Amino acid sequence: MHATIQKKMDVILTYLQPEEKIFVVGCGNCAEKCKSGGPEETEEMAQRLKKKGVNVIGYSSTPSGVGLCSLPMCRKMIKEENQDETNAADSFLVLACGQGIHTVIDATDGGAVHPGCDTIFGGETEQPGIVKEYCSLCGECVTAYTAGLCPMTLCSKMLLNGPCGGAKNGKCEVDREKDCGWHLIYERLKDAEKLYLLEAYYEPKNFAKWGRPRSLIVKGTEATFKSLAGEHTVSRED
């Protein structure tokens, strides 16, 4: 789930020209979970902008549970369900993650967009309103060796071979409220009697797999992940 947080109103207002005809777009999936751009927040943003004198000509959000980042769904919402207003709009204020922003560009065939949110991280929703980051989308998951806990995300230094000397009482040198990622990994490996996994030498990450923009193409039972590191194809057939 992409965690997003609304940009401050005074920042959003700097993006908009006077008289610019704005259509507000929201996302019923991640942004709804973050209360930054779900159906409710989208309607609310439209009212808030109107109060500030912005020429809001319409608003819409994908339904609850449906992501804005699906181009077919986004196109349907913009081109079919709200076409009168969206055809008249000068631009779209998008209350969703960066993936949603680009989907709106595609759905409007190159329309002008303004980001209404900052996309902050990919996270686990522990409960509504509490989202925490556990994955850095590195393209090369190593959690088989770290009891499911990601050292790229939980260790401030992204270390792969164990802790640095900076932790105190199990807390990271960067923030004494933050758990040392390797301490968490060590405890979990120890509980699972798999400490031998920590004894192995781990090679450095292939940062070419982080080279953006990346793509995933799925054809039948084959999936191909493309990054700066090349094409990596996996078949679901054995």
Place this chain on the structure above:
Amino acid sequence: MSSLKDKLNKGSFVITGEIGPPKGTDIETHLQKADLIKDKVVAVNVTDLQSAVMRAGSLATCHLLQKRGIEPIYQLTCRDRNRLALQSDLLSAWILGIENVLCLTGDHPSLGDHPEAKPVFDFDSVQLLQASSTLNSGKDFSGHDLEGSPDFFLGAVVSPGADPIEPHLIKMKKKVAAGAKFFQTQAVYDVEKFGEFVDKVNNFQVPIIAGIVILKSAEMGKFMTENIAGITVPDGLIKEMEKTEKPDLKKKAVEIAARLIRQVKPFCQGVHLMTLGWEDLIPKIIEEADLGN
């Protein structure tokens, strides 16, 4: 050619010192601190942007020490340089006559004076040791042959006071496998704990050089215990400093350092003196610690 390597191989007890480069270009006074201890220590560490505070580089400073006849230990961290720059700086170091390298993770940028800097950490300290060993064998990290190769004497760091110690021991063993031939430790104040640590790493068969950080005041002791990872200054030492009058603080600092050295000496192969600007006290510390020549 590395005297540090030579002495450790012969089983002599070694003493190393440490200086930090300037935040600026006025390097002479910093080099003079090393001049003070030139004949008292076998080699001098030069820190690599310690505490993530921007300073002149360890590479240049090590080279200048080398030129004045002082053997440097080039400290290299993973914080600021990717694998290209790390290997490149290592080759440069060898070309400039530097043999001893201490490979470290490095303090996070958020601790220093440029907290918004991009942390690199392309390698961790184990991988850096592995890469350095690979350079020693005549290849770069991607497997290409080198046009001339170094023969570094590689070292690493360990924190005997870390709790829990187990993951650090596992990592230490990996460092040895990756090529670490000596270890300098985080500051030791608790001799008993240090003894326990040494027991656990005996079978790694690498020389341990115990870190001795000069205790300048009771406040410093309390601060380090509260804030610095791996350091616990026992109450007894803090009380000793508290009872000392201001004019006698330096004398007491020397006394405590010397005492710690005498106490750890049976357990290790050397001491690493971090005197935080009080380098002029090193000759006295060495004398009081009965380290002779």
